Amino acid sequence: MKKILAISGSLRWGSSNHSILQFLGSMAPADVEYTIYNGLSQIPAFDPGLDNDCPPAPVASLRKLLTEADGLIICTPEYAFGVPGSLKNALDWLVSSSTLVDKPVALITASSAGEYAHASLLLTLGALTANVIPETTLLIQFIRSKMDSEGNVKDEETAKKLQETIAVFLKAV
Numbered sequence: 001m002k003k004i005l006a007i008s009g010s011l012r013w014g015s016s017n018h019s020i021l022q023f024l025g026s027m028a029p030a031d032v033e034y035t036i037y038n039g040l041s042q043i044p045a046f047d048p049g050l051d052n053d054c055p056p057a058p059v060a061s062l063r064k065l066l067t068e069a070d071g072l073i074i075c076t077p078e079y080a081f082g083v084p085g086s087l088k089n090a091l092d093w094l095v096s097s098s099t100l101v102d103k104p105v106a107l108i109t110a111s112s113a114g115e116y117a118h119a120s121l122l123l124t125l126g127a128l129t130a131n132v133i134p135e136t137t138l139l140i141q142f143i144r145s146k147m148d149s150e151g152n153v154k155d156e157e158t159a160k161k162l163q164e165t166i167a168v169f170l171k172a173v
Helices: 016-026 057-068 085-092 115-127 156-172
Strands: 002-008 032-037 071-076 104-111 131-141
Touching: 002 016, 002 057, 002 156, 016 032, 016 071, 016 104, 016 156, 032 057, 071 115, 071 156, 085 115, 104 115, 104 156, 115 131, 131 156
Parallel strands: 002 032, 002 071, 071 104, 104 131
Antiparallel strands: none
8 A cells, every 4th residue: 555645834724735635635546545744833943953863753753654655745835935934844854864865756836826935845855855756746826716615626727737746646656
């Protein structure tokens, strides 16, 4: 059974990004264990002095989940022209752990604009030597106009792109 870990860069339950991850999870076949990680807010601020063999428990838990996962999907908004601090913080904790080395990663940035966060995350994931699959990087601008009030993707083109993204990603893992 393949294991996919999905992380939303938004801490808000019911955010567009969380809804997109749920949408992607609904397309995962039965032989795929698809888990949305909800512990981002529990990860302490990155402290190089604590980045050792016994990091804080939330960091150790995230590293374990990533080690066990066959692939990672990140879906994030852009905050103030950048990566949300909680997501960047979590990624900073992964630098020394090698948990993302060669791990297949799909990156979806869904925001009003998103170009800056998307570009920054591609650089960060490159520094982590993650295997970011070009066909699974997707920038969805003006996301709120493409979803209904219940968080469902209502824009057909966006839904099609997400379906293509998850299909390519699942083949890669």
